Amino acid sequence: MFEFNKGIRISGTSFWLDAANKVPLSFISHAHSDHFRRHEKIVATPPTIAMIRLRNRNQKTEPLTFGSKLNMEDVTIELLPAGHILGSAQILVVKDGVRLIYSGDFKMDRSETAEPIKIEPADILIMECTFGSPEFIFPKRWVIIEKLVTFIEACFQKGQVPVILAYRIGKAQEVIKILGELDYHVSVHASIEPVLNVYQQFDICFKSFQTYHGEDLRNRVLVLPPHLSRGIQVKKIWNARKLILSGWAIQKNSRFRFGADEALTFSDHADYRQLLEFVHQVNPQRVFITHGFEKFIFDLRREGFKAELLQKS
Numbered sequence: 421m422f423e424f425n426k427g428i429r430i431s432g433t434s435f436w437l438d439a440a441n442k443v444p445l446s447f448i449s450h451a452h453s454d455h456f457r458r459h460e461k462i463v464a465t466p467p468t469i470a471m472i473r474l475r476n477r478n479q480k481t482e483p484l485t486f487g488s489k490l491n492m493e494d495v496t497i498e499l500l501p502a503g504h505i506l507g508s509a510q511i512l513v514v515k516d517g518v519r520l521i522y523s524g525d526f527k528m529d530r531s532e533t534a535e536p537i538k539i540e541p542a543d544i545l546i547m548e549c550t551f552g553s554p555e556f557i558f559p560k561r562w563v564i565i566e567k568l569v570t571f572i573e574a575c576f577q578k579g580q581v582p583v584i585l586a587y588r589i590g591k592a593q594e595v596i597k598i599l600g601e602l603d604y605h606v607s608v609h610a611s612i613e614p615v616l617n618v619y620q621q622f623d624i625c626f627k628s629f630q631t632y633h634g635e636d637l638r639n640r641v642l643v644l645p646p647h648l649s650r651g652i653q654v655k656k657i658w659n660a661r662k663l664i665l666s667g668w669a670i671q672k673n674s675r676f677r678f679g680a681d682e683a684l685t686f687s688d689h690a691d692y693r694q695l696l697e698f699v700h701q702v703n704p705q706r707v708f709i710t711h712g713f714e715k716f717i718f719d720l721r722r723e724g725f726k727a728e729l730l731q732k733s
């Protein structure tokens with residue numbers, strides 16, 4: 421049904437899924453840069469295409485909305501929401517009656533800024549397992565929001581500037597949405613603004629934010645991409661206190677890796693239990709894992725699934 425060599429190619433076709441090298445035609449699951457290369461043509465959802473066009477204006481595209489089907493060579497494809505970031509998609513490929521799902525990155529919990537995940541049955545499942553290890557059990561959403569508020573209020577009381585470190589695409593929009601609904605005044609790094617604009621084009625509204633140009637941050641929350649945590653812009657804010665939002669925050673001392681003062685477990689991926697739950701719902705005859713803990717295949721085998729690592733074929 422498929423071959424794997426720096427990406428997944430559907431057998432007997434020239435159609436790839438998240439190909440790692442440039443190919444004539446690839447499905448792109450979502451706009452995070454580890455899933456996107458320049459290809460001659462891509463198949464993706466309209467929000468993913470809009471975000472990719474921020475970097476690559478001339479990319480040739482075949483937009484496909486959730487629920488519509490496309491026939492290509494001798495396969496039919498359909499995109500299903502993955503719940504990871506806006507526009508993130510799983511792909512269902514049907515060939516000779518066999519159903520294959522490639523999950524891309526996915527999240528089971530509710531998000532304010534991504535379409536809720538849709539889970540369909542399949543014969544073959546190729547899935548990510550970024551957090552496929554039992555220590556990664558994420559807190560409930562309300563617990564995360566409560567901790568976020570506690571952090572911000574403590575900063576304000578001590579005269580500090582709360583700086584939230586969140587990835588530019590997806591995580592930043594989710595936290596800006598939450599902060600807006602809590603009536604906080606939010607300043608955002610300039611690199612986040614074009615992505616916010618794409619989200620707004622697709623009817624995700626944000627209450628109040630402004631792009632940060634070095635103005636007074638009293639009683640404001642600043643949102644920055646994590647790679648800028650040690651940058652000059654933050655160093656100039658003498659009373660900054662930095663909080664990283666990440667699934668990796670479960671690991672002790674993860675804050676040091678991100679150059680943050682504190683870490684809060686907040687992910688746009690499924691946690692360990694949800695990864696298992698996802699496989700049970702898809703109920704495939706064979707599972708292939710990619711992007712994550714390899715030992716997750718043993719947990720899947722214990723649950724009765726025929727699980728393997730995705731390996732070069």
Ligand SMILES: [Zn+2]
Pocket residue numbers: 450452504525
């Ligand atoms: Zn991703």
